[in-house]
Each structure stands twice: as C-alpha cells, then as structure tokens.
Amino acid sequence: MATIKDVSQLAQVSQATVSRVLNGGVPVSPEKQAAVLAAIERLGYRPNAFARSLATNRSGAIGALVSELSSAVYGDIIRGIESVAEEHGMHLVVSSGHASAETERRSYDFLEQRRTDALILQVDASTDEDLSRWVASSDLPIVVVGRYIEAIAERCVYLDNGAGGELATRHLLDRGHRRIAHISGLMRIPDARDRLEGYRRALASHGIPFDESLVANGAFVEDGGERAMRSLLARGTDFSAVFVANDQSAAGALKALRDAGKRVPEDVSLVGFDDTIVAHYLYPSLTTVRQPFDEMGQAAAWLALAAIGVAERREVTRRFEPVLIERDSVATH
Template sequence: MATIREVSKHAQVSVATVSRVVNGNKWVAEATRQRVLEAMAELGYQPNSFARSLATNKSETIGMVVGDLSGPFFGEMMQYAEQVVRDAGKHLIITSGHSTLDEERDAVQFLLKRRCDALILHLDLMPDAEIVELSQRQSTPIILVNRLVPDLAEQCVYLDNEAGGFLATRHLLERGHRRIACVTGPLYKADARARLAGYRRALDSVGLDYDEQLVVEGDFLEPGGEVAVAALLARQVAFSAVVVGNDLMAIGAINGFKQRGLNIPGDVSLVGYDDVLMAGYLEPPLTTVRVPVAEFGSEAGRLALKLGEGIDCEIHNRFLPTLIERGSTADLAPQPSPTAA
C-alpha cells in the first residue's frame, strides 16, 4: 500500500500539501489538488481515517443507540436514519441499550469514545436530568428520538404517543364500545405511559371511568399479547374491545382470542399501534395507529448531520400518528361481551 510520502513524490508536492488535500483544506490550489488526487488514485493510496479524524476533529460517523436491534419499529428507524447519513457520505454506527440503564450508559460511552460527530439516542431508562447533564458536559451534539426532554426540546425528534392512544380508543368509542380493555407496553417506557394516558383521556372525554381491571401491562412482544389476553379473561371482566400497545402484541392477542374460540371483530374489536408491514396482511387486517417511523428516522439523521457540522437548522421535531382503519374493528354487536370460560 502506498504511503503519503510516495504520493507527495509522485505529485511533486510536499507531504503537508497532500495532508491538506486529504483533510479537505480549502487553501490548496485547484490544479494542485487535482494532481494530488490523481497521484492517490494511481498509487491506490488510502488515507488513514483515524489520523484524518484527529487532524479535522471529524470522524465522518454518526452514532446511534436504540433500545433493541430487532423488531419492525427499530429496524425501519435505523434504515432511514442510515440512508440519510450515507447519502451525506458518512457512516452510522449503531449499538443497543438492551433496555437496561447500565447498558444505555455503556452504549453512549462506547460511541463517545469513537469520536462520533453527533449521537442519535433512543433511551428508555436514563433519567431526563442525566441526559441534560450529558448534553451539557459533552461537545458532541445529542439528538433524542421518540422522547421529549423539555430542557432539550430543540434536540428531540418525537412522536405524540398520547395522541396515538387517544386516537385508538376514540375509534372504538365511536363504534359504540364502552367496555374497552387496554394492553400497555412496559410502563417504564415513556411511550407506553403516553399511550396509556391517551387511552384514559379518551375514556374521560365521554364520561367513562378508568377501570384498572381492564388494563394489563405487556412487554411489546408477540407472546406478551397472548399472555395479556389470558390475564384479561381470567379476571372475568366484561369487555367488547381492546386497545393494544403495539402491533406485535396485537398479533399475539388475536391468536390468544382465536385459541379460545373468540372471533375478531365479531366478539372482540381490536386496535394495534405502529402499522408494521404485516398489519394489513393479517386475518382480519389490523386496524392500527400508524407511526411515521421513516420520517422521524430521516429527520433524526438530518439533524445529526447539521449539528455535527455546527450548523443551526430548522427542526421538525413533533410527529403526529394517524389511525388506519381495517377489518379488526366493528360496531358493537348486540350480544354479551366475552368473559373467561
């Protein structure tokens, strides 16, 4: 592999001039720059990216922490953030917080040690005050996704999950349902708590009391939906519809009801959340709340690039969900609500 000295000799310039070209220094004549670039191409010279990052104080990378490396939500968010970053000629380094506070802290420190130009963080457990302190202590810009920290509002790209929970529940209320159960996500997650708050607001809007017996905490995973159905039915409380915290649990819930001989939506209407790819292909197709994951993944990537370059920019940080009505919900039928056998 060619060295920088060989490139300087071939281009008949100093080593310092080659270094300026490699580091993008604008104080190099265009004819000289082209001569150096041609020499680099002819000799197959590959600049040392670490040395270049020391010289420019830029690593040409954006770091990203997500809660989980699997699942349709994180997959789509990572895909669109990475696309924006790659289109800018940079790379996205991704690691996971694994839904524990220690792992979240470790993941953030891992990326900071790699001198990423900016960080995109999806953090469930790190307290707001700690995130604010981290942002103030580090020169590396921080962008938060799917979470609003008021003191860092201009660095947050988030979904109004409370509005999503309200939309899902209001849809069922409009179809005549009054005994509406709710399967939440894990309530240590801010988005799960916000969706539950939306459910409660929708009930309150029509004068219905909140009933803890109709609420089961789930885990955002498909088997958790089946477990939640079993728990609801074991309580022997009447309900005609269910709001489920995400589509994966909704799939599990549908299976759980079917295994017990209950029909969707004939016996139980059901609304999911996320609008994952398979939602429209289920039997019946799933009524769900659509989350614009692609849009806020892209926006997080764009913001990270701008702030990483020290450029102030206008931010579209609050995204709104929409209801997608399909076949898993129906008007309340004039028949008894399901209870445990």
C-alpha cells in the same frame, strides 16, 4: 499501504499540496493537481481515516445507539437517519444497547469516545436522568429519538403518544364500541403511560367512566399481551374492543382471543400501536396507530447534523402526530 508522503514524493509536490487536492477548497495549479491525482491512482492511495480524524477532530460519522438492532420497530428509525446522513456525506455507526441499561451505558461510552461527531439515541433501559446527564456532560451534540424528556426537550424527537392513545380509542368509540379494554405497555416507559392517559381522555370525552378492571398489563411483548388478554377474559367483565399498547402485544392478544374461541373482529375488535411489520402480517391484519419512524429518524438526523454545522439549520418537526391505519381488526359494534 501508501501514505500521503509517498504520494507527495511521486508527484514531486509537498504533502500540503496533496492534502489540498484531496480536500479541495484551496486553489491548486492544474499541473500539480494532475500529477497528484496520477500518483494517487498509481499508488492506490487511500487517506488514513484515523490520521485525518486526529488532525481535524472530526470523524465524518454520526453514531446511533438503538435499544435493539434487530427489532422491526427501530429499523425504520435507522433507515431514516441513514438516508439523511448519507445525503450529507456522513456515515452512520450503529451500536446496540440490548435493552439493558448496562449495555446501553457501555455502547454510549464507546460512541461518545470521540468516534462520532454527533449522537442519536433511541434507548429504553436508561432513565431520563441518565440521558439528561449524558447530554449535559458530553461535548458532542446528542439527539434523543422516540422519547420526550422535559429537561432536554429541544433535543428530543418523539411521538405524541397521548394523542395516539386517544386516536385509537376514539376510533373504537366512533365505531360504536362502549366497553373498551386496554392492554397497557411497560409502565416504566413514558410512552406506555401516555397511551393509557390518551385512552382515559377519549373515554372521558364520551362520558364513559374509567374502569380499572378493563385494563391489563401487556408489557409491550407478545407473551405479555397474551397473558393480559387471558386475564381480561377470565375476569368476566364484558368488552367488545381492546386498544393494545403496541403491535407486538396485540399479536399475543390476538392469539389468546383465538384460543378462547373469540373471532376478531366479529366478537372483539383490536387496535394496535406502532404499525410495525407485525401489524401487516397478522390475520386479520391489524388496525393500528402509526408512528412515522422513518420521518422521526430523519428529523433526528437533521437536528444532529445541523448541530455540528453539516446541514443547514432549518425548522424540524420534533413532535410527531400519530396516524390511524385502518386494516381488518375492527368491526362496527
């Protein structure tokens, strides 16, 4: 591998000059410039990124830590981050936390260890306190996406989950449903609690009392949704619609309904949450509350890049509003 020294010798200039033509900004005479470029070409020279980073203390990359790499949910967040990063000539290093606090911590350490210039975190397993501590103790800018943490609110990009729960429930109310059940998410995750809260608010606004027996926990996973729906059906409490806390558990709920001989949406209407690819593939396709993952990723990237002075500081939306996507799983009651 050729080094800058080889280039400088071949081009008969100093290493400083080579560095200057490489990085621009400083004027270099056209002749030397040409000589250097020729030498670079001739030697197939590529600057050593480690040396450069060591000297500049910048890596040219931002890191993203996501809870699950292969999830349909978070792919769009990454895509959003990447598009903005690329726009600014920065690269993206992605690492996965495997939905385990331990692995999240390890991956965080890796990224934080001065390998990237900024960090974007989308994690589930670590607690609010963990994250706040990380933000406080790290000297690189950290942005948290998909989660609102009061202590570091200005570094959070998140959805208004309460409004989302309300939106979903209101939609069912508007369609004439009155007995509306809820399959909730993993309650240790704030999103789940907020969505439930939104559901309660919507009911309240229509003067409908909250009924404990219409709520079952789906834990955000397909299996959980299936079990929750079975439990709901077994209770014998009557309902004509269900707001499910995410698309994945809605898939499970749909299966349980089908197994029980209930038709969707004729017998039971279903609203999901997230608008992941799952909602599109289900049959009937799922009416759901969309999270603008792509835009949220972009916002997070803007925040991060602005913090390190790569992107201009500009107004960035941090709290996103949910949007209802109507498909075929809701009928008028």
